[in-house]
Amino acid sequence: MATAFTQVIVGNTLEELPQIYQALEGFCSSFAVPDYTRRSILLISEELFSNTVMYGYPDEGSDEIALDISLAEGEISLVFRNHAVEFDSAASPDGPDQENAIEDHRIGGLGLFLVHQLAKKVESRRQGLANITTVTVDLNTDDE
Amino acid sequence: MLTIEDTLEGDVKIICPTGKLDTLTAKTFEAHLQSCVEDGNGPLLVDMSGVDYVTSFGLRSILIVAKKLAPFGRKFILFATNPSVMDVLRVSGFLKIVTVAENQDAAFDMAGLSQTASSDP
Known part of the structure; x- marks a missing residue:
């Protein structure tokens, strides 16, 4: 199976989020990505992009954030590149504690927890000043 | 894009968001919920049938409001949630931490409300 590939490069502001959606929707439409997988990669991409924009630039500097989307051998690969502060997205946070009373639930960390729940694999590395996060999702992931 | 309308079922307010509950819209939703929390002292019911996408930011809004209501024993119930949001x-x-009802009737039951009685004059 040939590799399908697309890339989107956006600025590090939340207003760029629709461009990420557009690139992902276009890719999914072009390559007949199943709906459950489409929803998963939309959610994963939004969570990682938003976390980067909201917490990765304490000096409020401008940056370009690149997202490579590819499909090969039954897997979708999402590769995020940015120059935000160093952050290890591969470290999985704890999810909500099911035993706690609702008043005691923590608010933070939920986005990255969702990413890890939906992805097959999350890898993260620092290359020079760049954070490179690669997320792999099974093409046929199904909730049935 | 998110729009929010409130409907009244008898004297019970039902919050009806339509669109995406995502990074860009969650604050709007949260502010609306907060105003509903402050406006009354009864349960808060949210008709989720118009929401087709929710992210952690949308979930945070829900959790923040649920945490505010819980100490006062006020119910916070989502209902008619579509399958992708349910996922x-x-x-x-x-x-496990937020009450979700299948439909409006079930939500009223869970909230201890009588839909018929509340609709009658």
Whole structure:
């Protein structure tokens, strides 16, 4: 199976989020990505992009954030590149504690927890000043 | 894009968001919920049938409001949630910490409200 590939490069502001959606929707439409997988990669991409924009630039500097989307051998690969502060997205946070009373639930960390729940694999590395996060999702992931 | 309308079923306010509950819209939703919390002292019911996408930011809004209501014993119930949003609630663990009803009738039951009685003059 040939590799399908697309890339989107956006600025590090939340207003760029629709461009990420557009690139992902276009890719999914072009390559007949199943709906459950489409929803998963939309959610994963939004969570990682938003976390980067909201917490990765304490000096409020401008940056370009690149997202490579590819499909090969039954897997979708999402590769995020940015120059935000160093952050290890591969470290999985704890999810909500099911035993706690609702008043005691923590608010933070939920986005990255969702990413890890939906992805097959999350890898993260620092290359020079760049954070490179690669997320792999099974093409046929199904909730049935 | 998110629009929010409130409807009245008898004297019970039902919050009806339509669109995406995502990074860009969650604050709007949260502010609306907060105003509803402050406006009354009864349960808060949210008709989720118009929401087709929810992210952790949307979930945070829900959790923040649920945390505010819980100490006062006020119920916070989502209902008519579509399957894709239900997936996110399940995967995130939210089904164990937030009340989700199948439909409006079930939500009224869970809230201890009588839909017929509240609709009657």
